Every structure is written in structure tokens, then in C-alpha cells.
Amino acid sequence: MSQDVLLPAIGPDEAPFWEYTRKGELRIQQCSGCERLRFPPRPMCPDCHSTDSHWTLVSGRGTVWSYVVPHPPLLPQFMPLAPYHVITVALDENPTIRLLGNLVEKAGDPINAIDPATIEIGMAVQVVFEAVNDEIHMPRWVRV
Amino acid sequence: MKDATAIVGIAESKFSKNLEASECQLASEVIIAALAEAGLKPSDVDGMASYTMETTSEVDIAKNMGAGDINFFGQVGYGGGAGPGCVGLIAMAVATGQCEVGVAWRSRKRGSGQRPWAANDQVTVGASWTRPWGLLRPADEIGMLTRRYMHEYGATREHLCNVAMSVRKHANNNPNAIMYERKMTRDDYMNARWISEPLCLFDNCLETDGALACVVVSAERAKDCPQTPVYIHSVSQGLPPQHQTMTNYWNEDPLRGPAWCCADGLYKTSDIKPEDIKVAQLYDAFSPLIILSLEGYGFCERGEGAAFTEDGGIEVGGRLPVNTSGGGLSEAYVHGFNLINENVRQMRGTSCNQVEGADTCIVTAGEGVPTSAMILRR
Ligand SMILES: [Zn+2]
Numbered sequence: 001m002s003q004d005v006l007l008p009a010i011g012p013d014e015a016p017f018w019e020y021t022r023k024g025e026l027r028i029q030q031c032s033g034c035e036r037l038r039f040p041p042r043p044m045c046p047d048c049h050s051t052d053s054h055w056t057l058v059s060g061r062g063t064v065w066s067y068v069v070p071h072p073p074l075l076p077q078f079m080p081l082a083p084y085h086v087i088t089v090a091l092d093e094n095p096t097i098r099l100l101g102n103l104v105e106k107a108g109d110p111i112n113a114i115d116p117a118t119i120e121i122g123m124a125v126q127v128v129f130e131a132v133n134d135e136i137h138m139p140r141w142v143r144v
Numbered sequence: 145m146k147d148a149t150a151i152v153g154i155a156e157s158k159f160s161k162n163l164e165a166s167e168c169q170l171a172s173e174v175i176i177a178a179l180a181e182a183g184l185k186p187s188d189v190d191g192m193a194s195y196t197m198e199t200t201s202e203v204d205i206a207k208n209m210g211a212g213d214i215n216f217f218g219q220v221g222y223g224g225g226a227g228p229g230c231v232g233l234i235a236m237a238v239a240t241g242q243c244e245v246g247v248a249w250r251s252r253k254r255g256s257g258q259r260p261w262a263a264n265d266q267v268t269v270g271a272s273w274t275r276p277w278g279l280l281r282p283a284d285e286i287g288m289l290t291r292r293y294m295h296e297y298g299a300t301r302e303h304l305c306n307v308a309m310s311v312r313k314h315a316n317n318n319p320n321a322i323m324y325e326r327k328m329t330r331d332d333y334m335n336a337r338w339i340s341e342p343l344c345l346f347d348n349c350l351e352t353d354g355a356l357a358c359v360v361v362s363a364e365r366a367k368d369c370p371q372t373p374v375y376i377h378s379v380s381q382g383l384p385p386q387h388q389t390m391t392n393y394w395n396e397d398p399l400r401g402p403a404w405c406c407a408d409g410l411y412k413t414s415d416i417k418p419e420d421i422k423v424a425q426l427y428d429a430f431s432p433l434i435i436l437s438l439e440g441y442g443f444c445e446r447g448e449g450a451a452f453t454e455d456g457g458i459e460v461g462g463r464l465p466v467n468t469s470g471g472g473l474s475e476a477y478v479h480g481f482n483l484i485n486e487n488v489r490q491m492r493g494t495s496c497n498q499v500e501g502a503d504t505c506i507v508t509a510g511e512g513v514p515t516s517a518m519i520l521r522r
Contacts, residue, residue, distance in 0.1 A: 005276070006267055006275055006276050006278075007267065007276060008267055008272035008273075008275075008276045009267045009268055009269045009271075009272050010269070010272065011269040013269075014269065014272060039273075039394055040273050040388075040394065046385075046386065065292060065393075066288050066289070066291045066292035066295070067288070067291060068279070068284050068287040068288050068291060068340045068341060068342070068343075069338070069340065069341035070278060070279075070280065070281070070283075070284050070287075070339075070340045070341075071337065071338040071339060071340065071341070073259075073262070074278075074280060074281075075261075075262065075280055078278050078280065081278070083338070083341075084278055086277050086278045086279045086284065086288070088288055088292075088393055096394060096395060096396055097394065098393045098394060098398075099273070100273060100274050100277045100279055100393075101277050102277055102278065111277075111278060116341070121291070121292070121295045138276065138277070
């Protein structure tokens with residue numbers, strides 16, 4: 001199915017995120033100068049201006065901040081799935097870091113399997129990973 | 145800057161789903177027409193400002209219109225965030241003496257051209273945190289903020305419907321509006337197909353081919369022009385801290401977007417405050433952007449934007465008439481330049497939905513992107 005999915009473009013700033021998801025870990029870039037978590041990843045900390053950073057393991061727990069249910073017209077990769085949903089998850093460690101994702105019963109389920117009417121803002125979720133190919137393991141989310 | 149320059153000419157093409165002329169031709173035609181309205185010649189023009197998204201360069205426009213020496217040219221970025229910023233840029237050039245007769249314009253064939261989000265099915269690095277999970281289009285990106293807004297403040301689809309219907313009513317009085325003859329009922333809205341829940345078809349702007357232009361000169365020179373001068377009182381752009389264009393999800397308060405930042409800049413140099421403003425053109429690529437802009441530009445408190453639309457609040461005769469030509473939702477979607485020209489008509493007293501006694505107005509660009517706004521007065 002890999003040719004049917006929309007894959008992320010990965011530059012040097014993003015590469016560590018995807019290296020860690022391949023190991024089943026959700027890690028967020030953290031400033032080595034002042035320990036501020038930042039997202040999306042980028043070279044400089046806006047607080048202390050350090051360009052040193054590391055990738056810190058987070059719990060993978062969060063809450064649904066918002067969601068949408070896209071309907072056609074869509075890109076061809078998503079047409080067969082419509083209507084599906086996209087959620088935004090605020091991480092427990094820092095709720096201003098909100099990862100996009102999809103709610104599933106278990107990793108590997110299609111993103112239209114869950115009835116969007118059962119999604120609630122504030123719902124607790126936990127990250128899981130779906131290997132869409134050898135390189136890209138996409139974070140998805142299950143209810144806690 | 146304050147009142148140092150004025151808009152003295154405006155023009156627009158026909159608005160349609162499909163115009164035959166090229167974007168270059170449409171731009172050239174509206175610039176010539178706006179100059180004619182201002183009593184000026186193409187050879188008088190020495191300044192040009194446009195959107196970075198223009199497909200035609202100043203070089204080609206200048207060649208087509210037969211311009212002489214151009215001493216100032218510049219562009220403003222971020223699509224629908226650019227409009228008042230473009231006019232502000234040329235006004236600044238006129239006010240500082242870098243040019244004397246400036247034109248600003250937008251020409252776009254969005255109706256017959258491709259949808260930008262569908263232009264390719266690859267993902268750029270910038271979109272890598274959203275698109276792979278299916279958040280593909282502007283409607284999805286703004287839908288995400290809208291759902292959160294509804295959750296935080298108790299707004300409902302009834303409020304979004306108020307916006308769509310109010311703007312549509314204005315378009316129904318404007319023969320140039322694409323939706324001139326198309327009435328909309330609450331049932332029409334509630335039964336419309338979804339685009340990205342919570343947004344339905346009528347929460348989305350039109351897809352239009354069209355072009356518009358305006359001419360800016362000094363307040364002094366404006367006295368010699370045939371049209372009532374419309375003075376540029378205050379202009380600002382807005383790029384708040386930790387902003388992300390369209391997918392503004394990664395800061396403390398995503399629902400407090402660029403409008404708030406832009407409003408601070410706008411009112412800082414303005415003698416005209418929100419309570420003095422008689423009519424507003426608020427950028428409406430999506431209906432919820434009007435609600436957010438009402439809050440951001442100080443017409444109500446945070447969370448009150450939805451209720452502001454109740455009981456005809458944003459219609460002519462209401463608390464603050466908004467998008468009196470039909471806006472992007474029902475007149476034409478040309479990256480908001482039609483909002484600029486409509487405010488000029490309001491100040492001249494020639495709008496199809498003239499607000500009685502309107503002598504001050506605001507026009508804003510897109511909430512959700514690095515934006516701009518300006519206050520005009522008679
Ligand atoms: Zn730091």
C-alpha cells in the first residue's frame with residue numbers, strides 16, 4: 001500500500017523524528033541550553049538561541065485538541081478513505097505541542113475505520129506506530 | 145503615513161468561474177481602467193505593488209500598460225494575507241517620496257485554474273507535519289481551528305450560517321457579485337454538502353477568475369483627481385510569535401492569531417478606534433475567519449464573535465455591516481482585493497449596500513496567515 005500513501009518529506013531538521021519512530025519511540029526536539037521542547041523541529045531555540053538540541057523521549061500520551069472530517073474533493077491517495085478524520089493531539093508533557101494524527105483501534109487500521117462521531121475533544125489518547133514502509137513509521141493514536 | 149496618501153481610482157474585471165483573458169491581460173486592463181477613473185495616464189505611474197503570488201511580473205505589466213520610468217516596485221507575500229499590505233506598501237512609497245503615482249493589483253484565475261492544494265500530491269518539508277495524516281487543504285486546516293473555537297466558546301453551525309447568509313444577502317444586491325441572483329436560506333446552508341466538517345460548502349469562498357486594481361497618490365495630489373479621495377489612515381501587517389501559516393497549532397493560544405497582532409499595529413497609529421468604524425470588509429476565505437476577525441480587530445471580546453453575528457449583526461443596519469459587496473464567500477474570491485475596492489466605494493458613497501454616513505472603515509486580510517489590514521476614511 002506504500003505507493004498509495006502520502007509520505008512526509010524529510011529534511012535534516014525532521015530526520016531524527018522519523019529515525020526514532022522507526023524504533024517505536026516518540027521523541028521531541030529539546031533545547032540543550034534551556035530544556036525548552038520545540039515543535040516543529042528547527043535549528044535555533046527561540047528562548048535562549050542555543051543551536052544545540054537533543055531528542056527527548058515523551059510518554060506518547062496526550063489529549064485530542066480538535067479534529068476535522070474531510071470530504072471530497074481530496075488528493076487521490078485519500079479519496080478512497082473519505083470521509084475520514086484527522087485529529088490534533090496536545091502532548092501531556094507540553095500541550096502547546098500538538099501533533100496531527102488519526103485515531104485507530106490498533107496500529108495498521110485504516111484511518112476511516114473509527115466513527116468520527118465517537119471522537120471527543122479532551123479524549124485521552126496514546127501513540128502507536130504504523131510502518132507504512134521500511135522508512136516511515138507513522139504515529140497514529142489509540143484511545144487510552 | 146496617517147492620511148498622507150489617498151486611493152483615487154479603482155477598477156475591477158468581470159468576475160466569473162471562467163474568464164478567457166490571461167491573468168496578465170486582466171491585470172493590465174484593470175490597472176488602465178483604475179488610472180482612467182483617477183484621471184491619470186499610464187505614463188504617470190512610477191510605483192507598483194502586488195502580491196508575491198502574482199504570476200505576472202511588474203516587468204510584464206509595465207510593458208503592457210506602457211509605463212514610463214518605474215522608481216518603486218515591491219511585493220507582499222502570504223496569499224490572502226497580502227491585500228492591504230500591498231496598498232500600504234505603495235502608500236508608504238508615495239508618502240516617503242519614492243514614487244508619486246502608485247498602482248496595486250491582484251489578478252487571479254482561481255476559478256478556471258488549478259486548486260493550489262491539488263497542484264501536486266507530494267509533501268513539502270513544511271507540510272510534513274500535517275499532510276501525511278490527511279490534513280490536505282486550507283478548508284481542513286481552518287476547519288481544525290474552527291472546531292476548537294466551537295468547543296471553547298460554544299459557537300455552533302448556526303453562527304457560521306449567520307455569516308454565510310449575511311454576506312450572501314449583500315451579494316444579492318450587487319450585480320457584479322457571482323452570487324447576485326442566488327439567494328440562500330438557512331435550509332440551503334444546513335443541507336449543503338460537507339467539505340471538511342465542521343465546514344460545509346457555504347463556509348468556503350468562491351473559486352473565481354478576476355482582477356482588481358487601485359491607484360494611490362499623495363493627499364495633496366488627490367485634491368486634483370476627479371473622484372472623492374479615500375484617505376489611507378492606518379496600515380499594519382501582523383506576524384505574531386511562533387506563528388505557523390495556516391496550521392497555527394504550535395503556540396500557547398492558536399485561536400489568537402495574526403489579527404490580534406495586526407490590530408495592535410493598526411490602532412497604534414490610528415485616531416479611529418473600533419467603536420468609530422462604520423463598515424468593515426473582513427477577509428472571508430472561510431466563514432469562521434469573519435468571527436475571529438471581529439474579535440481580533442476589537443469589535444467584540446474574545447469568544448463573542450459568534451454571538452456578534454446574531455440578529456443581523458453583520459448586515460447593513462446591524463452592529464457592524466461586514467463584507468457589503470458579498471466578500472470572498474459570495475461576490476468573488478480574488479485574494480481579498482475586492483474587499484479593498486468595496487471599502488473605497490463605501491467611503492465614496494457608491495456601494496450597492498451603502499452604509500449611511502459611513503466615513504470610516506476597515507479592511508483586513510486573511511486571519512490564519514501573516515496578515516495585513518488598513519483603516520480608510522473619507
Ligand atoms: Zn533554549
